[in-house]
Amino acid sequence: MLDAGVLPSVELSDAALVDIVLKGESEAYARLVARYRDRYARFALHMLGNREDAEEALQDAFVRGYRSLHRCGDPARFGSWLLAILANRCRTAGGKRTRHERRFVSAEDRHYAIALDHPADASAWREEIARALARLDADQREAFLLKHVEEMEYEQMSVVTGAGVSALKMRVKRARERMRRMLTEGEDAPTR
């Protein structure tokens, strides 16, 4: 029996793991979950604005990914394929819920600085960003996050979202303009 501490570290590629899973070793899917979980949690959180929805969308996406794994055209691009599923989940999740209060949850590693009585500057800033993001159209928010946070190329984004490259460029441009405006309003705005 192998001891966990004695194994050398072997990085199996996405394609290799997908292959293993499809051959019947379902547990290997956990490796893929671990590989993409944190990064995609960030995307889901920024898309949906609250932790519960983000976690549900992410969990749902991973499970759907498993169940339709045989339909993943290019196992080497499993990550993009999964992100497309997640983006889709986020789009439907956003529409379903109505929340009285969209609380933004900080993405900071160690400590949730939620503005209660005494907001620290840093958390106030995070709240502002979250509010601004929430005011974008879902399409614009998605494009903005994929381009600037996930740092994708437009061709990749097109595969993930199903939208054309020029449409995506327009969305990103609009998102940037709106974010810029929302977050500099109230500061010394130029007087005309």
Add this chain to the structure above:
Amino acid sequence: MTNRSLVLFTVALLCAPVALRAQDARLDARLDARTRDAVVALIDSARAEGIPSEPLVQKALEGASKHADGPRILTAVRLLAGELGDARAALGPSSTDAEVIAGASALHAGIAPAALSRMRASRTHGSLTVALAVLSDLIARGVPGDTATTVISALTGAGAPDAELLRFQQGVERDIAQGATPAAALGVRAKSAFPSAAPLRTP
């Protein structure tokens, strides 16, 4: 004594030891005779005071499975019996066994009996079991007792159903697991449960 009451009396006499014997069988198999006798005596007097006996039996069996020695098992059972008794006193004679068991864990966590009585008074219908269990678990996670009691009491007083209490607790746990201090996590959750209320002060 009439014939009928004689029959009933005999039947009662025959039935009672069966219940005792069932418990004995479990304890017999796992405890040495001396410990078992002492535990059974404790359980009998507890039962006579209306305290649920099953948690006491289970505590003894737990000790046995974990290879604890007799005196330690006895102490644990005695302590639990005391907490169950206090919980029953605080929650009232009409409380269910499940409420009393959850109440005992809340007392063990440091909640004052008076707080339990207040919760009983504010929860006009429905069980307090889940509320008390959630309270115990929150405190075990490090949430300050006063704060936790205030929030859970407010929720139960407002008629929050069990499902909501459980979701509340799961939410707090997730926050803590992701790095929030327990008090802050509770404060956040309480804020979302009462969007119009004043935010709780976090120490």
Add this chain to the structure above:
Amino acid sequence: MHQHDDLDAMKRGDDVLERVVEELRRPLRVNTALFDARVMDEVLRTPSGLRERIASLMQPRTFRVSPLIALAAGLLFAVAVVGSVLYVLPSSPRAARTATRTTPGTAPGSPIVQFGFAAPHASSVALVGDFNNWDPKATPLRAASTGGVWSVEVPIQPGRHLYAFVVNGTVWRPDPAAPKATGEDFGEPNSALIVADQGMR
């Protein structure tokens, strides 16, 4: 000067965007044990018919585990054992789905709770608690096909319960993802479980 103001505004805007993106790129910390366990629980509960179909679409099933696969499976949980317990409400879809597949339990008709525990190198995992007399022989967990996640479903009466896992017959472990139970635990910590009552508010 008019133009100067515009350029300044634009530059300020770009600076702001840079800060925004920097903030949004910060990594998020997820409760990995809990999340992974929930996903894998769903994955492993995918009806075996569907899993068979998925597998057979690619290649014929082999029953010999190649060294590479064994290596991969062993690496999956190369950290401390993790576990997850699902709070089951009778109204949740999960409870309703599993209610028909009753396993012999101590309280038939009660809500069914599923326990999961990851221990890829264990030879046995048992559930013990105040609902099965703390008997390590009473409720063994089933291992997944190549080891990894062990699980069992048990009907448990509503209320607050204490439980733990016993690995390989001797090693007691609480559930890392569940609340700690306080109280005398005889030196081996327990976990707490709340089972909600059916139909009660």
